[in-house]
Each structure stands twice: as structure tokens, then as C-alpha cells.
Amino acid sequence: MVLVTNKEVLDAANDGGYAVGAFNINNMEITQAIISTASEMNAPVILAASQGAIEYAGIEYIEALAKTAAAITDVPVTLHLDHGTDFNVILQCIRHGFTSVMIDGSKLPFEDNLALTKKVVDVAHPCGLSVEAELGRLVGVEDQISVTEKEAVFTDPDEAVQFVEETDVDSLAIAIGSAHGIYKGEPKLDFERLEKIDKKVDIPLVLHGASGIPEDSIIRAVKLGINKINIDTELRLAFRDAVRKVVTESDVYDPRKICGPARDAIKEVVRYKIGIFGSENKA
């Protein structure tokens, strides 16, 4: 198949009451792990590439990996820019086959975030790409995004209504207590706030910083209206742990014997997540 848009897979998730996994990619092994698992589970999947991933791998490699992945599977696959903050990177993504972009203006004041998001929608929609925006501010570090506890803000439901109406975005990332990176304590989501936002906003809602959130909270969040769930940190940890095990417990120096187990470890994380997100057999 060819790459499809986030709008296509997320509108279906919104109608069907499940969430699609957005997993961060940086290299071939991670991409293969995500795609082979999604294929085995017959699940739609979002390949998320951050600005940092684009810098690391090169946009041509990211494009080729995603297009190849989509071509060899029957499940819907999208290529999505994660946490885009640079308008020039958005334009680059449009030129390089991305089917969705996130514009992250969450650090900006409300009116500026709205204006920037609108500007991105105005260029992305005519080119056939979906747009995700973020309202509110998640604590933690994700690639080039860093927010302290003091700077974190939960999403206001009424502002969300105005923001969606005026920008015409396709999905909205909301801040309800999740955090980027490794949690210091037990993550506590504000389900009441999620319920309020979901009642007022029709478009698919996105949960960032979902690594480390307990299974019952994820299931509840999906029931209350979350349709896209971002996972990065748990993939990184699985990769790191598997590599560490091989290199400390053996003398292997063949990259395939180092990265192969890491790829298998990522597959296990993706399998578990797709299961609790409810997107198995929704391709």
C-alpha cells in the first residue's frame, strides 16, 4: 500500500472508539519492528519522525523507510512529523512524502499558537497532509522539546473548542497530566478534563508522553476519547536494554547480532501497546 494520512486512520479510530499507536522511528530496525508487529496484528500504525530523527537519519532515509514499510504491508501506515516547531521543516516534510505533520506551538501564547497552527494548516491541507496541533503544555523532555514543571499547563476545554474551530486542525494533542520521558512518580491523568474536552471537541484527541502510563489508565483514556497515543521512551529503553544485554554478556561485534535483539525487544513493546490501544484487527 501507499502511505495514508493520519486523518484517515484517526477519523476511523474516533468512529470506532479505539486508539492508533504513533511510534517514533529513528532507524531501520525500529521501523521494521513497528511495521512487522502492526502487520501481524492487522493494525493501522503511525510512523512518527521527530525533527531530531530527521536530523539524525536524514529526511531522504526517513521517507524511504516509511514508503518501503507501507509498500510491503497491507495495513494502513502513515508518516507523521512529530513535534514540528520549525516551519521550514514542515515544508521539507511536505516535499518528502510525509502524510501528516504536527505543529507544536504549545510553548507560545494561545493567540500565537493559533496563528502558527493556522499557517501550517493553510500550506499542509492543500497538499493533502493532515495536521496535528498541541494545546496546553506537557512536562518533560522529548527530543528538542523541553518543558519544566513550572511551565506545564493543562488544556482548557473551552480554549480547545475555539482553537479547533479557528485552525481547522485534524487532531489535537492535549495536556491532561502525561509527561514526556521517564516518569518520576505514578502518572495521574485528569480524566474529568479529558471527558469535558471530548464532549466539546469532535476531532480525534492525542495523548503524548504515554510511555510508563499504566494499562488501566490507557484503556480508560481510550474509552474517554483518546484516538492517537505516542510512544517513544519505552521503545528507547527496550532498544538500550537489549543492546546492553548482548554487549555485556557476549563478545559479539556483528551489528546484526547487536541490533537484531533490540529489534525483537521493540516488537514486544509495540505488540503490547497495540493490544491495549484496541487497534488490533482495525486495519
Ligand code: G3H
Ligand atoms: O511525541 C512523542 C511522545 O509524546 C512520546 O512520549 O517518550 O514519553 O513515550 P514518551
Ligand code: ZN
Ligand atoms: Zn510528544
